[in-house]
Amino acid sequence: MTISMNTILGLSALLFGIGMFGFLARRNIILMFISVEVMLNAVNLSLVGFSWHMEDPRGQVLALFVIAVAAAEAGIGLGLVIALNRNKPGAGVGDLTELKW
Amino acid sequence: MNGATVADLGLVLPELILTGMALVLILVARRIQSTSVPVVATVLAAAAAVAASWWVLSKEPQSAFGGLITVDGYAQFFKVLVAAALALVALLSVKGLEGSGAPRSEYHVLLLLASVGMMLTVSAVDMVTFYLGLELITLCSYILVGITVDRPSSNEAAIKYFLLASFASALMLFGISITYGLTGTTSFSGVAASIAERGLADDPLQLAALALIAAGLAFKIGAVPFHSWVPDAYQGASTPVAAFLASGSKAAGLAALGRVVVIAFGPDSPALSIILVGLAALSVAVGSVLVLAQTDMKRLLAYSSIAHVGYAVMGLTAGTDAGASATMTYAFFYVFMTLGAFGVVIGLGARGATLDGYQGLASQRPGVAGVMLLFLLALTGIPLTSGFVAKFVVISSAVGAGYVVLAVLAVVCSVVSAFVYMRIAVLMYMREPESPTPARFPVTLSVAIAIAAIVTLVGGVLPRLITDWAVAP
Numbered sequence: 001m002t003i004s005m006n007t008i009l010g011l012s013a014l015l016f017g018i019g020m021f022g023f024l025a026r027r028n029i030i031l032m033f034i035s036v037e038v039m040l041n042a043v044n045l046s047l048v049g050f051s052w053h054m055e056d057p058r059g060q061v062l063a064l065f066v067i068a069v070a071a072a073e074a075g076i077g078l079g080l081v082i083a084l085n086r087n088k089p090g091a092g093v094g095d096l097t098e099l100k101w
Numbered sequence: 102m103n104g105a106t107v108a109d110l111g112l113v114l115p116e117l118i119l120t121g122m123a124l125v126l127i128l129v130a131r132r133i134q135s136t137s138v139p140v141v142a143t144v145l146a147a148a149a150a151v152a153a154s155w156w157v158l159s160k161e162p163q164s165a166f167g168g169l170i171t172v173d174g175y176a177q178f179f180k181v182l183v184a185a186a187l188a189l190v191a192l193l194s195v196k197g198l199e200g201s202g203a204p205r206s207e208y209h210v211l212l213l214l215a216s217v218g219m220m221l222t223v224s225a226v227d228m229v230t231f232y233l234g235l236e237l238i239t240l241c242s243y244i245l246v247g248i249t250v251d252r253p254s255s256n257e258a259a260i261k262y263f264l265l266a267s268f269a270s271a272l273m274l275f276g277i278s279i280t281y282g283l284t285g286t287t288s289f290s291g292v293a294a295s296i297a298e299r300g301l302a303d304d305p306l307q308l309a310a311l312a313l314i315a316a317g318l319a320f321k322i323g324a325v326p327f328h329s330w331v332p333d334a335y336q337g338a339s340t341p342v343a344a345f346l347a348s349g350s351k352a353a354g355l356a357a358l359g360r361v362v363v364i365a366f367g368p369d370s371p372a373l374s375i376i377l378v379g380l381a382a383l384s385v386a387v388g389s390v391l392v393l394a395q396t397d398m399k400r401l402l403a404y405s406s407i408a409h410v411g412y413a414v415m416g417l418t419a420g421t422d423a424g425a426s427a428t429m430t431y432a433f434f435y436v437f438m439t440l441g442a443f444g445v446v447i448g449l450g451a452r453g454a455t456l457d458g459y460q461g462l463a464s465q466r467p468g469v470a471g472v473m474l475l476f477l478l479a480l481t482g483i484p485l486t487s488g489f490v491a492k493f494v495v496i497s498s499a500v501g502a503g504y505v506v507l508a509v510l511a512v513v514c515s516v517v518s519a520f521v522y523m524r525i526a527v528l529m530y531m532r533e534p535e536s537p538t539p540a541r542f543p544v545t546l547s548v549a550i551a552i553a554a555i556v557t558l559v560g561g562v563l564p565r566l567i568t569d570w571a572v573a574p
Contacts, residue, residue, distance in 0.1 A: 005282060008282075009279070009282065009306075012275075012278075016271075016275055019271070023264075023268055029260060029264070032264055033264065033267070036264075036267045036268055036271055039268075039271035039272075039275070040271050040274065042275070043271065043274045043275050043278050046275070046278045046279070046282065047278050047281065050278065050281055050282035054282075054285050056285060056286075058229070058281070058286070058287050059278075059281055061229065062228070062229050062232070062277075062278075062281070062287065065229065065232070065233060066232075066274060069232075069233070069236045069240070072240055073236075073240065073267055076240060076243050076244060076263070077243075077263050077267070079244075080243065080247050080256065080259045080260050080263055081260065083247060083250040083256050083259075084253075084256040084257070084259075084260055086250070087251070087252075087253045087256055088253060088256075093264075096257045096260060096261060098253060098254050098257050098337075099254060099257055099258060099261070099332070099333040099336050099337055100333075
């Protein structure tokens with residue numbers, strides 16, 4: 001079975017769009033962060049798809065790196081959220097108003 | 102593509118030195134937490150990295166690890182700059198972290214690892230290393246911004262920076278992925294060849310990928326319209342961290358942008374020129390206007406950094422080697438003048454945090470006021486300081502490329518932003534002091550400020566010492 005480049009690109013663009021919408025529409029820090037993860041996974045999907053289609057391993061290698069970086073990012077992001085919650089329990093993005101202009 | 106050999110390790114000696122020192126500091130972190138060992142170790146590692154960069158540079162330019170990175174004059178120029186910024190920031194941190202509760206050894210480990218990321222970024226000639234280097238910088242920077250976990254403003258700055266930066270990384274990564282799908286390669290030169298060969302220069306999908314990558318990079322260097330995190334992150338972070346973000350991170354981001362512009366997407370792409378001119382014009386204009394409204398010193402320097410990034414990007418709009426070397430010169434001089442200004446802010450402690458704190462400084466501490474005046478003159482771009490040379494080379498390269506309107510805008514904006522720099526000078530020299538005389542600066546801080554001042558002065562009087570060395574990739 002062959003899957004065309006356009007199908008791969010279309011599916012990953014759709015997933016990327018969902019993640020982007022989630023990031024812009026949500027006001028909860030964790031949900032915004034999960035939306036970014038959706039975007040990264042859309043990228044992984046396209047990388048692996050292109051790589052398979054072109055029979056070139058580089059895309060898959062890059063996808064592995066992206067997964068590793070996303071894991072590190074998740075660790076740091078959750079750590080920062082915990083630090084914020086110690087000082088301001090239950091804070092959302094709307095409460096981050098100390099720094100402006 | 103040929104495989105990697107052990108000899109390739111010799112070419113990344115500066116990175117290996119910094120990584121090794123970071124690992125050693127992690128191992129002994131608990132024992133040295135309250136001593137000055139981390140600072141000394143970081144400065145020594147940075148000095149060794151500078152020496153190693155010189156040594157590697159003395160050989161022919163070559164690529165390593167199967168074409169993932171290159172070791173050329175461009176990379177070594179920025180590696181020396183990154184290592185110098187690292188050493189100066191470590192010296193600034195001695196006083197800057199006092200009483201902040203930040204764990205000293207972990208802090209220096211993060212500085213070292215972020216510098217490794219910068220060195221990888223500036224030598225990357227492949228999308229893989231390019232992405233990994235940039236991510237290593239940002240991952241370390243998130244923690245550095247939020248390292249004072251007890252301060253709510255630091256938490257807030259770190260969360261804002263984290264959310265926006267991870268979003269920008271995802272955008273850039275999607276651009277990289279589309280480019281890979283269209284061109285079938287990840288190496289910069291391969292991308293350029295494939296674009297020329299397959300006639301992709303006007304392909305809408307390729308233009309979208311280019312826009313996504315440019316947006317991600319613009320975010321990393323804090324160019325308008327992707328600048329909203331910069332003032333918040335600088336104000337919320339400890340002052341030495343803000344200095345590090347303003348110096349090393351910007352230089353590495355500009356270096357990566359330069360390589361992407363000159364090698365991968367080519368000087369012939371009209372879309373890229375439009376994007377770069379837009380970024381430069383918006384950054385210079387918005388940065389110079391918003392800086393006028395600031396009363397917090399770190400926020401003021403943040404908006405000033407946004408404007409300065411705009412000037413630096415102006416050099417790249419030409420898409421020529423001369424333009425790229427103008428940007429290198431700009432990055433070099435800007436790093437030292439901004440580190441010097443941040444150094445004075447750190448030295449004055451709580452008093453240095455707001456504009457009013459500078460009232461009457463000249464009558465209390467004439468030496469401190471004098472060096473601050475030098476950095477302010479350089480940030481404005483007054484002749485006989487490095488700031489003038491830097492602005493001159495980028496503006497003349499923009500004129501050479503035919504962007505006369507952009508050059509005029511840059512000159513007008515530098516006059517506008519002069520108001521705020523000169524306001525600080527007026528406060529220092531023409532007002533009576535209202536607060537008690539600040540304490541003497543510690544030796545480490547004085548040394549760092551002196552180095553920054555010497556580079557700023559010498560760069561203004563004898564710019565050829567640096568410009569001859571700034572060779573485009």
